[in-house]
Structure formats: C-alpha cells, structure tokens
Amino acid sequence: MGTSPDYEIFEYLKTGTFSEEVQRLSDLKDRKTAIEEEMKELRMSLGVSLDSVGIKSVLWRGRPVTLVERKGSAILNKPKLKMELVERGVPAQIVVDSMEAATTVGKASTTVSLGKAE
Numbered sequence: 001m002g003t004s005p006d007y008e009i010f011e012y013l014k015t016g017t018f019s020e021e022v023q024r025l026s027d028l029k030d031r032k033t034a035i036e037e038e039m040k041e042l043r044m045s046l047g048v049s050l051d052s053v054g055i056k057s058v059l060w061r062g063r064p065v066t067l068v069e070r071k072g073s074a075i076l077n078k079p080k081l082k083m084e085l086v087e088r089g090v091p092a093q094i095v096v097d098s099m100e101a102a103t104t105v106g107k108a109s110t111t112v113s114l115g116k117a118e
Helices: 011-015 018-052 078-087 092-102
Strands: 057-060 063-066
Touching (some): 078 092
Antiparallel strands (some): 057 063
16 A cells, blocks of 8 residues: 555645544544443353353343354365365356356445554
C-alpha cells in the first residue's frame, strides 16, 4: 500500500469533521474489541458452569443458554482439489473450466479501513 500522506495536507479534510469522525471510529473499534474479549471470557465461564452441572442448556429469564460444541470448519483447498482430479484422470482443462464455472464472486463494495497506528 505504501506510505499514506498525512490528512492535514488536504485542506478539505483538515477543516471538516474528518478528524473527529476518524477519532470516533477509532474509539468505537477499541470498545468493540474490548466488548468482544469480555464476551469471549463470559462464554468460557458460562460453558464451564454448564459443564460442571452436566447440562447442555438451561433457561435464564426465558432465554436459552446453551453449551454449543463446534467442530472446525471445513475449507476447500482448491489447488489440492485440482491436483486430485487431474491425478484421477480428469483432463486438466476440464478441471480449470469447471473451477471457473463453479466460482462465484460476491457483490463489490467499498468501505473505510482503520489500521493500527504506526
């Protein structure tokens, strides 16, 4: 990405609400990170509590609190799949054409990313 110029060299950014908005985004991002970490700790504690009484789910004020066990997600390794298919006799061009036909591209979008301070 290279080095980005400081926002203050752009008069429009310097005189508008840009700096305040970036500060607000930064503050919200920090709060979100702290909240997510606290939620992770609470989930672990609640899971230990449920497990200690040997139950998977209880109602708390009408809301289910459930111990959920998940296996790791399966991820398709496309290069390995291509090699497996070719090794099993599928012509390489058919593999390439099939992979392209089966690949869908999501809707494009534009957003602002707030990186870490240097």
